[in-house]
Amino acid sequence: MKKLCLIISAIFITHFAFGQQSEIDSLISLLKTDKNDTTKLIHLYFISDLSETIGNYPDGINYGNKAIDLANVLIKNTKNTYLINTAKKYKAKAFNNLGLIYFDQSNYAMALENHFTSMKIKKEIDDKYGIATSYNNIGMIYFDQGNYPLVLKNYFASLRIRENLGDKKGIADSYMNIGNVYYRQANYTETMKNYVVSLKIQQSLHNNYGISLCYNNIGNVFYKQGNTLKL
Numbered sequence: 001m002k003k004l005c006l007i008i009s010a011i012f013i014t015h016f017a018f019g020q021q022s023e024i025d026s027l028i029s030l031l032k033t034d035k036n037d038t039t040k041l042i043h044l045y046f047i048s049d050l051s052e053t054i055g056n057y058p059d060g061i062n063y064g065n066k067a068i069d070l071a072n073v074l075i076k077n078t079k080n081t082y083l084i085n086t087a088k089k090y091k092a093k094a095f096n097n098l099g100l101i102y103f104d105q106s107n108y109a110m111a112l113e114n115h116f117t118s119m120k121i122k123k124e125i126d127d128k129y130g131i132a133t134s135y136n137n138i139g140m141i142y143f144d145q146g147n148y149p150l151v152l153k154n155y156f157a158s159l160r161i162r163e164n165l166g167d168k169k170g171i172a173d174s175y176m177n178i179g180n181v182y183y184r185q186a187n188y189t190e191t192m193k194n195y196v197v198s199l200k201i202q203q204s205l206h207n208n209y210g211i212s213l214c215y216n217n218i219g220n221v222f223y224k225q226g227n228t229l230k231l
Contacts, residue, residue: 020054038086041070045090045097052101060101067094085125092121092130096137103141111141132161132170136177143181151181172201172210179217188221195221 027043027050034040044067051060071091075084099114119134139154155178162170179194195218202210 020050024050024054024059036070036073038074038083038090041067041074041087041090044070045094048094048097052097052104055104057101057105061098064094064098064101067091088121088125089127089130092118092125092127095121096130096134099137103137103144106144108141108145112138115141128161128165129167129170132158132165132167135161136174139177143177143184146184148181148185152178155181168201168205169207169210172198172205172207175201176210176214176217183217183221183224186224188225191221192218 048064071087074087095118102111122130135158142150159174175198182190199214
């Protein structure tokens, strides 16, 4: 049964990657006729984003940098506020994606540099959802490095913004992430508090995947405490 599950998983991953690559190829084809405008900028960003998803980091970096270069040109050559904000939005997204790529490669210095640049642009255009995401992504890097005070600082910053926005899914994710930090520190009381809050929000959203993840993590806490009766 285990072997069958692994085969099915491998088939799914291969199918997913093939679908993503097909979408990338379609977007690259569109670039041939795209003008140097926001449409091309968006296409460049999505190629970078999809490339990161399938682990094609060289293309992710290449098209991400092309998106940033085009965004700079568009910002410089127009006085239209809407176009400037759109260009800045996707410039920030491109930097964010580069941060994810470098994080995947464990290049933490470059990951932080790109995430901080992304956040700075998001603050310029008052993209609160994006700012919350940046704080979360920066927290992930510090989590990997084991710098828990900075992890919590960034995760709580992300949580506060998501609470002000009423972003319930984001709030649930933040509580889960904060719980993970306390779990890593073996502070199981605070871990459980945050997991339970996340679980209640996931249940209110009827998010079955989130609910199952919460129960799994809560089970891990009981296991660490030797309380197998509640597993």
